[in-house]
Amino acid sequence: MIFAYLIKRFVYALIVLFMVSVVTFSIIRLAPGGPSLLADPKLSKPEIAQIERELGIDKPIPVQFVLWLTQILRGDLGKSFLYQTGNLETIMTRLPNTLILAGVSLLISILIAVPLGLYSAIRPYGALDQSLGVLSLISISIPVFWLGLLLIILFAVTLRILPAGGMASPGLENSLVDRVQHLILPVFVLSTAGIAEIMRYTRSSARNVLRQDFVRTARAKGLSEGTLQRRHVLRNALIPVVTIIGLQLPRLVGGAAVTETIFSWPGMGRLGVEAALSRDYPLIMAITLFVAVAVVAFNLIVDLIYPLLDPRIGLE
Amino acid sequence: MDSDFGSSNVMLERARSGSYASRVVRRFGKHRLAVVSLVVLVVLYAFAFLGPFFSRSDSEAVDLGNQLAGISWAHPLGTDESGRDVMIRLMLGGRVSLAVGTFAVLFSLVVGVSVGGLAGFFLGWVDTLLMRFTDGVLAIPAFFVVLCALTFFGSSLMNIILVIGLTSWMGLARLVRGEILSVRQEVYVEAVRALGAQNSSILLRHVLPQVIPTMIVNGTLGVANAILAESALSFLGVGVQPPAASWGNMLSGAQNYLYNAPWLAIYPGMLILLTVLAFNLIGDGLRDATDPTLQ
Numbered sequence: 284m285i286f287a288y289l290i291k292r293f294v295y296a297l298i299v300l301f302m303v304s305v306v307t308f309s310i311i312r313l314a315p316g317g318p319s320l321l322a323d324p325k326l327s328k329p330e331i332a333q334i335e336r337e338l339g340i341d342k343p344i345p346v347q348f349v350l351w352l353t354q355i356l357r358g359d360l361g362k363s364f365l366y367q368t369g370n371l372e373t374i375m376t377r378l379p380n381t382l383i384l385a386g387v388s389l390l391i392s393i394l395i396a397v398p399l400g401l402y403s404a405i406r407p408y409g410a411l412d413q414s415l416g417v418l419s420l421i422s423i424s425i426p427v428f429w430l431g432l433l434l435i436i437l438f439a440v441t442l443r444i445l446p447a448g449g450m451a452s453p454g455l456e457n458s459l460v461d462r463v464q465h466l467i468l469p470v471f472v473l474s475t476a477g478i479a480e481i482m483r484y485t486r487s488s489a490r491n492v493l494r495q496d497f498v499r500t501a502r503a504k505g506l507s508e509g510t511l512q513r514r515h516v517l518r519n520a521l522i523p524v525v526t527i528i529g530l531q532l533p534r535l536v537g538g539a540a541v542t543e544t545i546f547s548w549p550g551m552g553r554l555g556v557e558a559a560l561s562r563d564y565p566l567i568m569a570i571t572l573f574v575a576v577a578v579v580a581f582n583l584i585v586d587l588i589y590p591l592l593d594p595r596i597g598l599e
Numbered sequence: 600m601d602s603d604f605g606s607s608n609v610m611l612e613r614a615r616s617g618s619y620a621s622r623v624v625r626r627f628g629k630h631r632l633a634v635v636s637l638v639v640l641v642v643l644y645a646f647a648f649l650g651p652f653f654s655r656s657d658s659e660a661v662d663l664g665n666q667l668a669g670i671s672w673a674h675p676l677g678t679d680e681s682g683r684d685v686m687i688r689l690m691l692g693g694r695v696s697l698a699v700g701t702f703a704v705l706f707s708l709v710v711g712v713s714v715g716g717l718a719g720f721f722l723g724w725v726d727t728l729l730m731r732f733t734d735g736v737l738a739i740p741a742f743f744v745v746l747c748a749l750t751f752f753g754s755s756l757m758n759i760i761l762v763i764g765l766t767s768w769m770g771l772a773r774l775v776r777g778e779i780l781s782v783r784q785e786v787y788v789e790a791v792r793a794l795g796a797q798n799s800s801i802l803l804r805h806v807l808p809q810v811i812p813t814m815i816v817n818g819t820l821g822v823a824n825a826i827l828a829e830s831a832l833s834f835l836g837v838g839v840q841p842p843a844a845s846w847g848n849m850l851s852g853a854q855n856y857l858y859n860a861p862w863l864a865i866y867p868g869m870l871i872l873l874t875v876l877a878f879n880l881i882g883d884g885l886r887d888a889t890d891p892t893l894q
Contacts, residue, residue, distance in 0.1 A: 295734070302735040306744060314751035424875040426827055428834045429850060429868035436861045447857075530737070537742025541831055545854075555743060559750040559837050567750050571743040578740050 285590055292586040296579050303575040304355070307568060308348050360569035365561060370569035374551055380450065381550035385539050388470045392477040393528065400485025400524075401517065404493060412486075419479035427538055431472045431545035438468060448547035469546045473538050477531050484527045489520035522593045529585035532578050623812075626888040633884025636877035643874055647693030654687045689866055692844035696874070699760055699839075700826035704818050706764030707771065707825075712807070712814060714768065715775030720783060720802050730776065733769050741766035745828075749837050759838055763828050771817045775810050782809045812889035820882035823875045830871050846871050 342350070360370040368376075403412040439447035446452065446465050455461040492498065493516060501511050540552025547553075551570065558566035627633060718729040745762045752758050782788065783806055791805050832838030833847030841848055846867040853863035 295731070298731065299735040299738045302732070303739055303744075306739070307747065310744075310748050310751050315753075420879060421872075421876070424823065424827075424872055424879050426830050426834075426847075426850075426868060426871050426875075428831060428847075429864070429871065432850065432854060432857065432864045432868065436857055436864065440857055440861065533738070533740040533742070536740050540742060540746075541835065544835055555746055556835050556837070559746045559835075562750060564751065567743075567747050571740075571747040574740045574743045579738060582738055 288590065289587065292583060296583045296586075299579050300576065303572065303579075304352055305348075307572055307575075308351055311564075311568060312344070312347070355572065360572065361565035363558070363566040363569075364563045365558070365566065370566055371573075373566065374554070374570060374573050377549060377551040377554045380548060381536075381539055381543070381552060384466070384469055384473065384543065384548060384550060385535050387466060388473040388477065388539075389528070389531065389535060391470060392474045392481055392531075395474070396478045396481035397485050397521070397524065400482040401489050401512070401520065403482070403486045404489035404520070405512065407486075407490065415482065419482055422475045422479035425475070427472060427476065427541050428545055430475060431468070431542060434468050434472065435545070448545070450548060469542050469548055472545070473535070473542045476538065477535065480531070481524065481527060485520065485524050488523045489516060492516050492519045495519075518592075522589075525585060525589065525592060529582045532581050536574055536578065623885075623888045627884050630884035630887060632880050636880040636884070639873060639877045640881070643693065643870070643877070644697060647690050647697055650690040651687060651694075654684075654690065685863070685866065688844040688849060689846070689870060692846045692849055692867065693870060693874075695756070695839055695843065695845040696826050696829055696847070696871070699756065699763070699829045699845075700822045700874075700878075702760045703763035703767070703825040703829070704821040706760060707768040707821060708814055708818055710764065711768035711771030711817075712775050712810065715772035715777075716779055716802065716807060716810070718772070719776035719779030720798075720806060722780075726776075730773075733772050736766075737769045745832065746837060749832070754832075754837055754840055756839070759829060759832065763825050767821060767824060767828075771814070771821070774813055774817065778810050778813055779806055782806050812885075816882055816886045816889060819878055819885060823878035823882065826871065826875055826878070 358371060360374075363370050363373055366373045399411075399415060403409075403415055406412060435447045438445040445468055448465075450462070450465050451458070452461050452465075498511065498515055501515050506514075536552065539550060540556055542548065543550040543553035544556050551574075555567060555570040555574075557563075558570065714729050714733060718726040718733075745766055748762050749758060788801060788805060791801055796805075829838055829845065830847030830850070833845040834851045836848070836851060839845035839848055841852075849867040850864060853860070853867070856863055
């Protein structure tokens with residue numbers, strides 16, 4: 284049974300990957316200029332013609348798609364106009380910086396949002412719940428990049444206590460304190476919307492659990508509130524929250540691109556924005572595919588963890 | 600006194616038995632923040648769409664002798680890094696943001712309601728196919744696909760509306776499917792079917808109208824997200840292209856003058872926040888007003 288579930292999730296992941304490749308291929312194919320956009324404009328006419336032949340412009344569309352897909356499956360994501368290295372290598376040099384930023388943000392979002400959401404659910408319509416409601420409404424309404432600019436004006440320009448951007452101060456590359464100082468503002472900006480969303484879900488999920496019969500039974504048999512919340516409510520309430528955390532990822536990656544741009548953080552998102560601005564077609568295509576594969580892989584991992592949290596899932 | 604009582608009783612009765620729409624309006628009216636937001640939105644739309652008729656400034660007139668000027672009679676909110684009037688650019692930028700938000704949502708409503716409606720009504724393999732497709736799109740990192748599409752196709756207003764619409768219909772499709780699943784089992788639908796109505800007429804005339812409240816609530820919340828998306832894209836430089844103004848690209852201009860002219864970064868951001876907040880609050884108000892379980 285559990286085996287069937289795992290196979291099903293795996294097949295879904297493959298379907299999503301197939302859809303991503305169809306979408307990306309269609310974008311390249313339908314764009315004005317077509318696949319020749321992927322050829323470096325600095326090349327001579329015969330060289331461009333050579334690349335177009337390799338892409339198989341003269342062949343039927345399905346054949347072109349298969350050719351393109353096999354090329355990508357071999358790990359060949361093309362060559363950027365701007366960078367001398369292959370696209371995959373270029374992405375790999377920037378990836379760790381994005382992972383630090385997004386990872387720390389996700390961790391902090393969960394650590395803040397889950398306890399606050401649980402607390403709100405236990406004491407609904409209390410003072411804290413009401414103010415958290417207002418705060419989270421503002422968090423999902425404020426433009427990420429504007430929040431970043433305001434924080435830079437406040438902490439870097441006016442108070443001068445935090446750096447306005449970058450990953451480290453010159454000469455202090457090995458100082459942990461300096462690195463952490465550079466992380467504070469970007470992580471704050473990137474976590475804001477995620478905290479609001481995870482908190483809302485935790486709250487409504489926990490409120491649902493608190494209404495269940497088994498909670499009443501547990502109370503009736505004399506369990507203390509603390510044990511009840513830890514043993515029965517928390518575990519059951521967290522199951523849907525895991526899904527939401529998985530769904531956070533696409534937004535986290537997009538938000539990371541904006542955040543990295545504001546704070547001059549040398550990550551993959553900023554690389555994508557720079558590629559888009561300088562019309563580096565092969566690079567932006569490569570990043571889109573790379574991010575899609577990464578997100579699908581992450582969601583697959585979340586799906587695989589799921590049965591460990593909720594043993595009922597494999598039995599369906 | 601008597602007549603007063605009488606008339607208020609009549610009114611109460613009429614209100615109780617009033618149409619669905621009038622009940623929704625009344626319940627929405629009790630949601631004070633939502634009503635205030637509605638007023639704010641009317642003012643914002645008037646500012647953006649009527650304001651420029653009352654301004655004599657030219658939005659694209661560069662005045663290099665008058666860069667980053669403060670508040671003056673000629674420039675009520677000062678000038679930007681190229682000496683352009685900030686007030687008129689806020690108005691015209693507002694037109695772009697509000698229009699993109701509105702049209703992107705209309706487009707995503709069409710896609711979302713079609714997908715969700717067909718899936719929920721016909722079930723079977725249609726449902727499986729459409730909903731797996733929806734799940735798939737939901738798992739795609741929209742931001743980079745949008746970035747990729749705008750790079751390859753260019754950032755015309757039409758393209759911005761299309762890509763935002765095409766990446767934001769999935770939640771609505773799921774909701775619509777769920778509602779149609781329950782509506783199609785109602786007795787009246789069975790009755791209409793027994794009378795010999797065609798599938799298309801059942802779906803369009805008897806089932807879909809039940810989903811309108813969901814569409815309105817989601818559309819309102821969707822405008823908020825679409826405006827955020829447009830402003831982020833324009834801020835990054837891949838959305839609305841200068842010299843045309845949008846609240847997002849005004850902020851990206853202001854970014855370089857945080858030290859000498861921080862106010863340039865304040866106005867457009869405030870307007871985005873205000874607009875998005877208003878749409879979110881109205882959406883919440885409408886949700887409460889149309890939710891039958893909260894009667």
